[in-house]
Amino acid sequence: MKKRIYLDFAATTPVLPEVVKTMEKVLLDDYGNPSSLHEEGRLAKAHVQKGRETIAKAIGAETDEIFFTSGGTEANFLGLTGLARALKRRGNHLITSVIEHSSILGCFQGLESEGFEVTYLPVTAKGILDPEQFKNSIRKETILASFMMANNEIGTIQPLEDLVKTAQSNQIIFHTDAIQAFPHLPLNVKTLGVDAATLSAHKIYGPKGIGALYLKRGTPYKPVFKGGEQERKIRPGTENVAGIVGFAKATEILQNERNKESKRLERLRDRLIHDLCGTIEDCSLNGDPLTRLPNNVNLTFKGVDGESILIHLDLEGIACSMGSACSAGALEPSHVLIALGRTPQEAKSSIRFTLGKYTSEEELEAVKKVIPPFVEQLRSVRLK
Ligand SMILES: Cc1ncc(COP(=O)(O)O)c(C=O)c1O
Numbered sequence: 001m002k003k004r005i006y007l008d009f010a011a012t013t014p015v016l017p018e019v020v021k022t023m024e025k026v027l028l029d030d031y032g033n034p035s036s037l038h039e040e041g042r043l044a045k046a047h048v049q050k051g052r053e054t055i056a057k058a059i060g061a062e063t064d065e066i067f068f069t070s071g072g073t074e075a076n077f078l079g080l081t082g083l084a085r086a087l088k089r090r091g092n093h094l095i096t097s098v099i100e101h102s103s104i105l106g107c108f109q110g111l112e113s114e115g116f117e118v119t120y121l122p123v124t125a126k127g128i129l130d131p132e133q134f135k136n137s138i139r140k141e142t143i144l145a146s147f148m149m150a151n152n153e154i155g156t157i158q159p160l161e162d163l164v165k166t167a168q169s170n171q172i173i174f175h176t177d178a179i180q181a182f183p184h185l186p187l188n189v190k191t192l193g194v195d196a197a198t199l200s201a202h203k204i205y206g207p208k209g210i211g212a213l214y215l216k217r218g219t220p221y222k223p224v225f226k227g228g229e230q231e232r233k234i235r236p237g238t239e240n241v242a243g244i245v246g247f248a249k250a251t252e253i254l255q256n257e258r259n260k261e262s263k264r265l266e267r268l269r270d271r272l273i274h275d276l277c278g279t280i281e282d283c284s285l286n287g288d289p290l291t292r293l294p295n296n297v298n299l300t301f302k303g304v305d306g307e308s309i310l311i312h313l314d315l316e317g318i319a320c321s322m323g324s325a326c327s328a329g330a331l332e333p334s335h336v337l338i339a340l341g342r343t344p345q346e347a348k349s350s351i352r353f354t355l356g357k358y359t360s361e362e363e364l365e366a367v368k369k370v371i372p373p374f375v376e377q378l379r380s381v382r383l384k
Pocket of ligand 1: 010011070071072073074076101103148151152177179180200201202209210211
């Protein structure tokens with residue numbers, strides 16, 4: 001069977017063998033419940049604590065500022081909902097952007113139904129937030145802002161330093177969804193100055209179903225869940241010990257390799273963009289060409305149905321996507337591409353390739369051979 005080419009690393013990543021090994025030991029041998037008082041329980045608790053230390057160290061946080069969750073979506077939900085509810089006495093205005101992940105936008109919609117008012121900031125045609133617009137949208141009732149560090153569909157990196165400074169000088173609590181940025185960019189929550197941040201293990205070659213919420217010490221927070229004492233009541237429920245151990249191992253490996261790997265991916269990314277846009281007529285890049293994640297290539301093939309390209313590439317053994325995995329399969333055009341000013345038709349003619357650890361030059365050469373004739377073929381069918 002022909003080896004498949006996986007170019008959907010922003011959707012998820014394969015779990016590293018070293019990560020599987022550490023998880024296997026926990027699943028088979030160190031299976032205790034961290035809340036149990038016996039030796040098995042104490043051992044499991046030590047695993048959770050060590051994992052917490054690893055994640056905290058990786059992002060410059062204190063150990064007790066990390067709360068494990070069942071993934072990025074839950075971390076975003078618990079973070080935003082718990083913060084907004086705790087801050088409600090101070091005001092009811094929240095600010096975010098139109099290009100956030102559905103897990104953030106869904107949260108804000110929920111908060112709107114609780115009586116909060118939300119401002120959704122637009123982005124430039126290149127997919128970047130304007131810090132001036134953030135400044136201008138602040139009211140005296142503004143309590144909380146949430147902006148992603150990098151976008152999952154177009155990979156654009158946001159001017160977080162400026163946004164955080166503005167939030168700080170207006171006493172606004174700042175949350176960032178760092179889930180797509182963390183695999184490629186160093187993150188130090190203290191130097192950046194954010195009050196809350198979210199991470200997800202399956203974007204960094206760790207397991208699915210485990211994530212983390214960073215909450216700065218002393219930040220007002222009202223627990224959302226009712227239940228046990230785990231994660232200091234912020235996320236009750238028996239801890240996913242194997243997931244935590246795997247998340248920590250993946251983080252350690254990431255910290256060692258990120259700089260070098262990001263540079264390698266950047267070169268591959270730029271060549272893929274250059275070669276595809278250079279050979280295919282009416283093929284253009286979505287999002288800023290420079291201020292973007294090193295692994296993201298999001299292209300619009302004008303006049304061609306993106307789904308047809310995706311299916312054809314899948315049959316050819318190439319896996320890519322039409323945007324975020326969460327909205328893949330949905331008929332709606334990407335809200336991110338629409339925010340850039342793309343028409344619904346153009347948005348539906350767009351494909352996201354996200355490169356990763358196993359992406360090689362040879363693989364991308366193969367991709368570059370397959371796409372141009374297929375796009376041409378689809379266009380000629382349309383013209384007949
Ligand atoms: C930017 C962003 N936020 C949140 C999530 C959700 O994370 P999880 O899949 O761990 O729930 C994703 C996953 O695609 C993402 O890309």
